[in-house]
Amino acid sequence: MAIGFSDITYTIASGPCTSTFAYRVYIGIVTVTGTVGVPSACYPNLGDAFNSINNGVHRGNVEVMINGNTVEPVTAVLYQSGFVGPTGTSQYNNPLRIYPTQGNLSVTGNINAPLIQLNGVGTTPVANPSRVIFDGRVNQVGVGDLIVTNISTGNGANTSTFQFINSSNGNRIQFVNIKGSTTSLTSGVIHFSTSTGGNGNDNNVIDNNNISSETTGRPVNVIYSFGSGGARDNTSVIISNNNIFNFFNPGLSSQALNIRANSNGWTISGNSFYETTNFTSTSNVEYAVIRFNNTSGVNFNVNGNYMSGNDRLGIGTWNKTGGNNTFYGLYIILANTNPASNSITANIIRGFNWVNSGAADWTGIRLQHGVVLLGGVLPINGNLIGSTAESGSITQFHLLFHTKYSWYLCIERHLSSYNWL
Structure with a gap:
């Protein structure tokens, strides 16, 4: 069975009476592995995969592998290691890696909000804090391939493709084809937002990406930053070696x-x-x-x-x-x-x-x-x-x-x- 999903329908008959049932089976669209907790599991999209990580299902050295095209129905939120979720506490080591395992894959949504949000990632007060590397190369080798797109043209305050918020520090997005069409005056395709604690969204790197508009429309800002001030400025961000076009x-x-x-x-x-x-x-x-x-x-x-x-x-x-x-x-x-x-x-x-x-x-x-x-x-x-x-x-x-x-x-x-x- 191919990676993706299959719709299965079956019928139960008993004399003149019949009942028909249908269900959808997902096969390995997103795989999460960890060295502690559940060693491996598959999910239909990034959001569900992140929710399991946030609840401590997968811990230790965690990797997120994208094996097929995903459609995100709501914002895919990844919290910091140590986040207390509804059913458990997250714990993942530095770095958590996210990457595709084959070419020509996409992560897509139509959300008047962030498509992917790193919320507090990097604020863990331990010697080995959590960090995320989002790498668009197939198995982290070669040239950028993965396409990540929020097709929404909405003007919501947080509409974006990637958002860093609440002191998400030291993360890296590299070799990704990033697209967005947000018309928000206070956000961007990539949005460095505010923080309620910590030191701000610092030391993040956006490197070697192709960043452009989606066919649904063009954005107002490709990269936008407005921090919280004082100790919570968005500081020491690196924007390097990107192709930014049609904006x-x-x-x-x-x-x-x-x-x-x-x-x-x-x-x-x-x-x-x-x-x-x-x-x-x-x-x-x-x-x-x-x-x-x-x-x-x-x-x-x-x-x-x-x-x-x-x-x-x-x-x-x-x-x-x-x-x-x-x-x-x-x-x-x-x-x-x-x-x-x-x-x-x-x-x-x-x-x-x-x-x-x-x-x-x-x-x-x-x-x-x-x-x-x-x-x-x-x-x-x-x-x-x-x-x-x-x-x-x-x-x-x-x-x-x-x-x-x-x-x-x-x-x-x-x-x-x-x-x-």
Whole structure:
């Protein structure tokens, strides 16, 4: 019998009377193993598998293996080791691993809430705290394959594909094809949320993923963070080596990264941001690839990212037509601390053909507020906006005025060091 489910119908007859029964049997869609407790069991979806882990059915060294396509009817919530569930207490060692065992698999839901939520994972007050590695590679080897999608276009406060909440620390999502369409202003495809205890959603890593919109619609934010403040800031998050594409919403102001208050010390490096289609906006809204709106934000490092083209590593041209749309590669509101603790270095912004219906501006980097090391004293550290090798790397056309206007670098407040354009 194949992995998945089978519907079985049987009939019992006794003389002129018959009764027909039908039931569904699940065969190994999600397997959970543990070195303590029940050694192995199968579940129809991730949510049911997580519930068993939360209740201590599987303990010790725990692995979650995805063997078939799953449809999540409700949020799949994984709590921290030590969580007291209705029928038992969870206990799993560092790390708990989640991965597919064959190619071309998907985890899908249509939920106006998180699809997958890590709730408090990593807060265990023991020497070997719980951590989760969610790995999209088949048996954790090779290239990313697993697709995880929340197709909901809902604008609920927590609608997302992955959510970190209540001081989920030290977790890692890697080599996953992540898709989402949330139109929430206060969430994202990946959502770093608030915390009621602990130290915030710290030291999490989003690495080597493909992150994009679902065909049902485009999100407002791909990655969104707004922490709880004080000791519960969302701190030391790493967003690295991801391909983030097709994220601007045609009718709503949107951005790939929207980093708000109570978030500090992030590293955003080696990512490619791009648009594979000929994008047409339907409203006169503002777009930004990376937006910081955090007047207390410190210790951010944005380094070596591509914001350009129609493919990874800045290849090709990002084509946009339609409305009258202001564009920012980076829009920066950060802390006024001196010397600068925030650095924006070695980023490449080029390969745009941006056609507006009016006079809205295209700006590569706008420093609106804060003290920032923007570029560096060496050319290798400079942010490259446009191209030194070819003309027309960035073109903007205003249909109303039949002319081109672009700001490569706009500084309203404080700049530390030098920049190379």
